[in-house]
Amino acid sequence: MPNARPSHLTRRGLLAAGSALGLGAALAACGSDDKKGGTNKAAEQPGPWSFTDDRGKNVQLKAVPKNIVAFTGTAAALYDYGVEVKGVFGPTTTKDNKPDVQAGDLDVTKVKVIGNVYGEFKIEQYAALNPELLITNMWAKDDPWYVPPQSKDKIMKLAPSVLLWAAETTMQKALERHAELAASLGGDVKGKKAADAKARFEKAAARLRAAAKAKPDLKVLIGSGSPELFYVSVPKMSADTLYFQELGVKFVEPKPNAQGFFEELSWENAGKYGADVIILDNRTGTLQPDALKSKPTWTQLPAVKAGQVVPRVTEPIYSYDKCAPILEDLAKAIETAKKVA
Template identity: 65%
Template sequence: MPKSRSSLLTRRGLIAAGGALSLVAALSACGGTDKAKDGAGEADKTAAASGPWTFKDDLGKDVSTKAAPKNVVAFTGTAAALYDYGVSVKGVFGPTKTADGKPDVQAGSMDISKVEILGNVYDEFNVEKYAALQPDLLVTNSWDGSYWYVPEASKDKILKLAPAAAIKVGGDVSMDKALARTADLAKSLGADMNAKKAVDAKARFEAASAKVREATKANPGIKVLVGSGAADLFYVSTAKTSADLKYFESLGVEFVAPEKLDEGGFFESLSWENAGKYKADVILLDNRTGTLQPKDLAAKPTWAEMPAVKAGQITPRVTEPIFSYEKCAQLLEDLAKSIQGAKKVS
């Protein structure tokens, strides 16, 4: 995929299209206002070992620093995953705080009062505040070979200030690989992967994967549509380009396959008049801030007429998962329940 702003927006279109723009615009005032606090406590276990630090990231780059990074800045979702492993960061960029001041879903379990918010919406990144943090390392995810949520316009300035590492979560990467690589990154930054919490979380993930396999076998033929609602458009996602959906499919989940993908290859956008084009038994609905939720969609006739909606078989989808075993185990457990209890209605 080209790295232009327009092509990046094909991915971000799931929340930036139509009326969602007004919602995310309201959030922009929330970013970059918190003052970073010292991250002392159990979560602040960034590696303190002496000597050089190296990590080969998923863009094929050998990332290195003269000493173990202490001032780490990360995309919010990546920071939330590191937090689950006991690694804290100094600053974040990406959806962190909602308009009412509460943590965004992508912040996970992080205490957002203890991080500097450099940008709260897409294409927002305060380079001056980033420089003031004296960053040792920037980490983020990558969907298409680019640094997720690092603005194209200021990318060169940002990347000159500190080394950057990216973990792939799209394209040919499945959730299990994204999880393993995020765990590798956390370990390199000082996380104890033999700690009981980490061991238990991985075991829970594996058990949850088995539950999804069992559910698809016990209730065969259930068709799942992955959707996202905006004011003027309904997006139907393909399972072929996102790490979570690829993994769910490998466990036996049967997804609706959109026929005509938009530029970027992530989804097909449908006008609300045509939103009922595909029939499904279960809808996984994008739960990100800025997307329309069931209460917002109730007034749209084509939504109300969808078989899965009539049956009440709607499950939130964490469209940009927090790639820790703890958080992804919960996703799988919820998915297993949805499929196990679904009735064939399409």
């Protein structure tokens, strides 16, 4: 992929857009071979292991896998339940070697980074980890997220895989499925930490529902900025925004392109839709508010002028611990927002 986001993205390309702008970033943070992360407590347990993923595929192994390689965000979710992986692929470190937003609480110095940007997957390094299981998301049926299409067949032959939906599902269901996977791998999904996180999430969901009910006329726009285009996303196409919609949040409904995920607007037409609040893609490869100040049409949007722009965690880490703050932040934004469009 080129260093800049293409003008017209494919269905897969939309989702990679958050990293596409960073293809030229330094990859020096890919960990050395002697920093491969810890082992799972369950890995020492005897007996077979099985899990049915969101493709409907039942994966069976002779024992609980301990050599796990996962997409960074999925690894971060598992980590919150005490399940550690040996390697990761996907946005893990920024160009200044700090953890990417998608790395969560992962200690990025203790995992082998076999791909830090979209299109990169170091197959030899992956094979050297002797992977027993590959775990990633699905944004399209049977399409392993962040596994490069051109080398997909070769990669997927090296180890069994588990794929969990990040689209065509809701945040609530995605959280349940990630917890089920973590439990199967020996994670602690019933202890105090996990229980407290789930209770916080449920409280935050109730708060968001109440905030949306109190302001039924408030319109929220799901946006993502690139140098050339402003992308307005369709809420039902992602697990997070579909869930927010179910809780009562009223979203701008754009007219999507053939892929169905979003509408591409030139910056001249960025004001096509009136919105009171904008939730803006927070991924490191997209333009953030400071960078968007150079776009005159951005600065004139009612939500921007009113200071009603909040980050959107476009690819959530599906643990209750990480999703509860997302709901809390959106609830606060709606509670404090004024009708401006």
